[in-house]
Amino acid sequence: MPMAATQMVFFLLAVAESVVLQSEARAFFVFGDSLVDSGNNNYLVTTARADSPPYGIDYPTHRPTGRFSNGLNIPDIISERIGAQPVLPYLSPELTAQRLLNGANFASAGIGILNDTGFQFLNVIRMYRQLEYFQQYQQRVGALIGVDRTKRLVNGALILITVGGNDFVNNYYLVPYSARSRQFALPDYVKFLVSEYRKLLMELYKLGARRVLVTGTGPLGCAPAELATRGTNGGCSDELQRAASLYNPQLVEMLKRLNQKIGKDVFIVANTQRLHMDFISNPQAYGFTTSKVACCGQGPYNGLGLCTEISNLCQNRSQYAFWDPFHPSEKANRLIVESIFSGSTSYMVPMNLSTTMALDART
Numbered sequence: 515m516p517m518a519a520t521q522m523v524f525f526l527l528a529v530a531e532s533v534v535l536q537s538e539a540r541a542f543f544v545f546g547d548s549l550v551d552s553g554n555n556n557y558l559v560t561t562a563r564a565d566s567p568p569y570g571i572d573y574p575t576h577r578p579t580g581r582f583s584n585g586l587n588i589p590d591i592i593s594e595r596i597g598a599q600p601v602l603p604y605l606s607p608e609l610t611a612q613r614l615l616n617g618a619n620f621a622s623a624g625i626g627i628l629n630d631t632g633f634q635f636l637n638v639i640r641m642y643r644q645l646e647y648f649q650q651y652q653q654r655v656g657a658l659i660g661v662d663r664t665k666r667l668v669n670g671a672l673i674l675i676t677v678g679g680n681d682f683v684n685n686y687y688l689v690p691y692s693a694r695s696r697q698f699a700l701p702d703y704v705k706f707l708v709s710e711y712r713k714l715l716m717e718l719y720k721l722g723a724r725r726v727l728v729t730g731t732g733p734l735g736c737a738p739a740e741l742a743t744r745g746t747n748g749g750c751s752d753e754l755q756r757a758a759s760l761y762n763p764q765l766v767e768m769l770k771r772l773n774q775k776i777g778k779d780v781f782i783v784a785n786t787q788r789l790h791m792d793f794i795s796n797p798q799a800y801g802f803t804t805s806k807v808a809c810c811g812q813g814p815y816n817g818l819g820l821c822t823e824i825s826n827l828c829q830n831r832s833q834y835a836f837w838d839p840f841h842p843s844e845k846a847n848r849l850i851v852e853s854i855f856s857g858s859t860s861y862m863v864p865m866n867l868s869t870t871m872a873l874d875a876r877t
């Protein structure tokens with residue numbers, strides 16, 4: 515039965531109102547690499563993917579989703595903590611209408627700060643493209659709720675960006691005598707990366723980002739993949755540890771200066787190297803039996819090749835700091851997010867996310 519005109523108007527008003535109401539909730543946007551990709555690469559022709567078992571074995575559906583984790587990843591746990599639904603990958607066909615207003619995840623496994631990072635993975639969404647998609651997102655949402663409200667939604671959003679590890683692992687150190695390592699000595703490469711990263715963050719700011727959580731790299735040299743291929747006598751790879759130790763403090767400095775230039779603490783940085791190093795140096799204190807052996811993999815430390823159905827798989831994933839040769843387990847991700855929310859200023863500069871959220875709620 516056709517609706518009467520007045521009923522129709524009323525119905526449309528009700529829909530419009532619910533769209534507005536939902537847009538008042540804080541949106542969440544995610545940019546970066548496999549540490550935060552929630553499944554964009556499932557839609558691409560690439561070898562960097564996590565869409566087959568045993569990935570997702572501890573996810574609520576117990577099925578692979580494209581997350582590089584046994585269960586939840588860092589963005590999921592942040593969403594959980596802020597009481598929001600997990601944000602969908604931007605390429606997901608389910609990301610339409612209402613759901614767009616919760617935010618979007620633009621991250622893509624394999625990418626780096628530099629365009630040439632991860633070239634071996636073929637078709638991945640590089641940083642400049644993630645930013646283009648963010649612009650496109652704003653146009654789509656603008657058509658839904660108008661330009662002004664879209665601007666407010668973006669300005670009020672929480673943003674997470676995790677990128678940089680691949681610029682070492684899948685670029686500078688990918689092969690001996692890589693093009694970048696012939697072009698730059700390590701300290702100069704680090705300076706170059708930090709200055710390129712600065713440009714990306716300025717662009718993000720121009721696109722409306724006003725609260726951005728930036729994570730440094732983890733202790734790159736201590737991942738099972740590096741222990742298996744570069745480690746010396748069961749220790750971490752000195753060279754990759756040196757890279758992380760040069761990079762992280764310069765990242766913090768760059769962000770401090772960027773905040774000064776803007777005149778506001780737009781960028782909050784998580785010292786993920788220190789945070790992650792805590793459970794690498796003392797796994798038992800965090801309930802892990804090991805931080806050296808990956809739960810899923812093969813070869814020494816389960817650190818060689820990919821995690822697949824024919825890999826060794828540990829029984830109890832919460833006892834392992836690393837799920838696969840490169841990526842933390844859900845349990846480790848939970849510890850990382852805990853520090854992001856509640857860590858002291860030696861982990862979170864200039865302040866932790868709880869303090870940040872409390873400040874934002876007041877304005």
Ligand SMILES: *[C@@H]1O[C@H](CO)[C@@H](O)[C@H](O)[C@H]1NC(C)=O
Pocket residue numbers: 628629642710
């Ligand atoms: C990366 O590639 C895009 C598209 O070709 C280009 O616009 C951008 O300037 C490049 N970025 C760098 C740092 O070279």
Ligand SMILES: *[C@@H]1O[C@H](CO)[C@@H](O)[C@H](O)[C@H]1NC(C)=O
Pocket residue numbers: 801830831832833
């Ligand atoms: C798995 O390990 C965690 C941490 O040691 C422990 O609390 C939990 O009971 C274990 N689960 C099973 C099923 O054994």
Ligand SMILES: *[C@@H]1O[C@H](CO)[C@@H](O)[C@H](O)[C@H]1NC(C)=O
Pocket residue numbers: 855856857858859865866868869
């Ligand atoms: C971080 O967050 C917690 C609340 O979870 C707060 O009690 C603590 O003081 C904060 N630490 C710093 C150094 O800001």
